[in-house]
Amino acid sequence: MKANDTQINQQRLIDKPNLLTIMILSRGNCGLSKCICVYMLAMATADLLVLIINVMVYYIFSYHFPLSFLSHTPVCTVILYTANVSLDVSVWFTVSFTFERFVKICSLRFTTKYCTERTAAAVITTVAVLIFIKNIPFFIAYEPEQIINELRWGCQSSVAFFSSPLGVACSWFHSIWRVWLPFTVIVLFNSLTVRRVFVASRARSGLRGHSTENQCDPEMENRRKSIILLFTISGSFILFWLTANVSFVASRLTNTTYYRGDRTDPGYIATETGAMLKYLSSCSNTFIYAATQRRFREELKTVLKSPGTQIERLVKNGRKSI
Template identity: 40%
Template sequence: MAQMVIVVQAVSATSFTVYSNLATIRILSRGKCGLSRCVTRYLVAMAVVDLLIIIFDLILRRIPIIYQMRFFRELPVCNIHAVLLHAVTDCSVWFTVMFTFDRFVAISCRILKHKYCIERTAKIVLGAVTVLCSLKNIFWYFMYARLYIWTVTEFLHYILTPCVPFVFILMLNALTIRHILVASQARGRLRAQNCPRDPEIQNRRKSVLLLFFISGNFILLWAVITVYSIWSRMWSMGYFTFHLPTFVAGLGFMFQMLSCCTNTCIYAITQTRFRKQLMSVLKYPFSLLVGLNKHRNKIRCDSIIEPH
């Protein structure tokens, strides 16, 4: 009974996560949220890879029956699954880094902004990151074939993702905050006393709010699984005398999966237009059911009053 409850909860959480990411992709792709095309490209890409993580990590890993099929038994499914899962996970992490860098350039580098912060550059950056992440994680295929040493290689993997991105995000956010503070003080001295509200400052605050929410959410929710993974590898190599409790790994995994659906909430909090579009998407299934029910009742009434 307890296992059944856990399965039902997992299915419910997965369904909510998949629906939220699909809704986010749909809303952002329409381009009616008041965001630039460059920003929209990054946000859509992040939502897509988050959805793929849910598919590869929660759905495919929890449905082992497909691996019992004869077609799959003749393929190294675990090896292929590991490559795809780690590739999309790396993409999710580095897309966040690239988005942070894009916003840093847009806010802090006025000259470079018009050349870098455009849709074409975003496509090139996202494509390049996808290719590099895919090539980097091919070693997982051979890892499961026992051609490499597990502990050292996996330890280096967690150093590159997400420890290095943590450093980049914190550094870029610090530089962005410093630039905003300096620029705000300068504009404040130049503005007249009778014009307290500066539209430029307001736009910057909204952009920075979205940036900090996304990057901060990423760091907080990835911190537990990162610490546990590195600690476990160090312990297996004999550097630590005690191992962290197993429940820490489960907690870290839960937080990591939670990061795949929290961006929808972040957009809803920070973007008014996105919030309106999201409400429309959430109401659509219920509106469809109400419409179908009204149509069915109308047909029933017509059949009753129609003379025989």
């Protein structure tokens, strides 16, 4: 029980950055546009869901309490479904944010129509609905491990489903959707954004002339901040997910699974390390915002100080009443 308590306490510490991010962004005092706030709030919420469902419910509660109601096959299937949904949502909200920054920096004509709060909410909602629909086959992809007193326990991959044409198609579509496509889209749009910024910077420096090149350029400063925020978020996402994606692709190509093998096997170590890193990425954005956004740091300090401020006010009011 002490080990379980330690893991739960560690999970609570990991959840707090996302809760702080949601709280700070909801206040709307970070100096960011409403459009980008919608995407950042969506990413923070998705990351929080990953930590709660995938880490706390699936890895901690389901693993350490194998005879609880979480091990009933219907409940276990729902957990697996929501775990895959939360991971997909976290990945594709990051992709949506990358595309929004690409449009904002590279397409001024399309910016006024796309980079709005309403459009951002519509994009986030559409992506979430598509992901919910896309993962529906998971409800028929698992079967009970054993049946005791007419109760179905545990979840294991259905051989009949994954050997069928539908199962093979769903498996490859799932790998493309979560592994190949997000990385390709992020790298592509970031490359186009860098190219656009580089060309615009050279053109703008030429227009301003040598006499004013050392003066502050507000437009280029705003672009620089946008680029820093974009690259830190998408770059950290790629780095944290790289190990998991490489091991996932390797296991698909070689048709091997390391979870039931020797724990000293390099493939098993790579798979578990990749899983740890991709879940760790769900709590990194808060530190990125704090490192790159001055207003976010100020709001973070205000939120952290607020409990102490409230206690101080209560103490002062108590003294006055006495």
